Amino acid sequence: MLTKAAVTYGKGEPFQIDDITIDKPKDGEVLVRIKAVGICHTDLIVRDQYYPVPLPAVLGHEGSGIVEEVGTGVTSVQPGDHVVLSFSSCGECTKCLSGNPYACETFFELNFTGTMGDGTCRLHKDHQDVSNFFGQSSFAHYSVVSERNVVKVPKDVPLEILGPLGCGIQTGSGAVLNKLQPAEGSSIVVFGCGSVGLSAIMAANVASCTTIIAVDLQESRLELAKELGATHTINPKDVANTVEEIQKITGSGANYSVETTSIPAILRQAVDCLATLGRAAVIGAPPVGTEVSLDVNTLLFERSVTGVLLGSGVPQTYIPKLIDLYKNGKFPFDKLIKFYSLEEINQACEDSETGITIKPILKLS
Structure with a gap:
């Protein structure tokens, strides 16, 4: 299917809004319709290639949205669920199995090398692969992610404010x-x-x-x-x-x-x-x-x-804890937020870098 995305084509270049192709979810994967996505410092240093993720790439790793479709074997979410997207981990190494997925032995490979866990891409432009980022690439209207990236969240909190819980606020x-x-x-x-x-x-x-x-x-x-x-x-x-x-x-x-x-x-x-x-x-x-x-x-x-x-926590248990604190008035992270459209992404990045905005969030739908 086609989706609109902000694509990084070259080191330090402005994001370009473009139409790209996104594959259907494979086994253990989830297709999410992105409602909003935070802009994080890590997105900017990858754009500038401090961390050399292969380009072109769709960045974005603080997405929130609604589950559209699930692949075979997915049990934790179903279509219609509200979710926050966090980092990718293997679930099989000793660190993951001991409850420390943020220390996953393949963390770098899964989050910064441009492919999904099976070594292939889900994003394409004119028959060329477009790199994935943090297992989600959420600067786009749709995202395919591993089930391990997905955190189910309650529907009584505005979904568009929750994305930054997946990285910066969690951290x-x-x-x-x-x-x-x-x-x-x-x-x-x-x-x-x-x-x-x-x-x-x-x-x-x-x-x-x-x-x-x-x-x-x-x-x-x-x-x-x-x-x-x-x-x-x-x-x-x-x-x-x-x-x-x-x-x-x-x-x-x-x-x-x-x-x-x-x-x-x-x-x-x-x-x-x-x-x-x-x-x-x-x-x-x-x-x-x-x-x-x-x-x-x-x-x-x-x-x-x-x-x-990533805050040394397990997103599936820690993010709901932060949401409960927010609902009880003890963690007012919404005071950090300013909303932009996807088309305003470069202005949002500039406002973040100059300190005008604490936490920019792109609203996609």
Whole structure:
């Protein structure tokens, strides 16, 4: 069948709206009519080929929509179900079988090499394969995904706001709730107040952290951070030393930190600001090969650094949890959102990169 999609044809080029062909779902796959899709930082760095997904490609990995058709063997969803699309995993390796699909041993192959799990493409343009992304390619009106990508969600929440739960919001909040698991009454610093960082701040509030420090260069984002639960804000332009400012606020350093910016110097600050026994969670995704310098003696005093992929959670159980928190007024992620049409995708990307919009969402139908 034909579907309209935003196609990436060349490194750093604007997205082009084009008609492409999409195959029917194979065994274990699901055809989803996309209602809306979030734009994530990862889409932009793949467009710019920091991560070299083969081009041409249809990006997009924060889709939400309605199941149209299911392939043989699919049991978790049926036509008409509302779903959020998340990352792809194999379901067979030791990591997946132990309940850690975000650490799937074939994560890179399934999400970044341009094909589905069987090594073939579902998208085509003029008899040429078009690369798949994150097992979903949801910058399109229709998407074929593995059943493992699909998260069934309730129908009493607006479907068009839910897509970002599949990546950015899941990642930021999960870094706190799933990975760090801060103790009640503890302190946490979040570096970077985009959608991922603000999701971490909301999660810290859910976790009953009592000192929640937001660090960002944009005052508008710091104001929103306070609205979402930050108890203190720091604009590095206004202080002589960010780490020292954090130590003043906390007394002896923060118990936890979350780094979302992808900037090596900021990661150093996220470690240096920690108290003894402190833990830093790294989310920001810089170009492959990026290195950071840390003082080993800082780490020796029982401080630790951990990476976080997709919020270290199981989407099928964690995303419904976030939706319940939202419905109960404890996780107002809708305050991050601004809607655009598919045809406005390049403007939406520019607004995201310049900080005008926290979380752009493309409404497709």
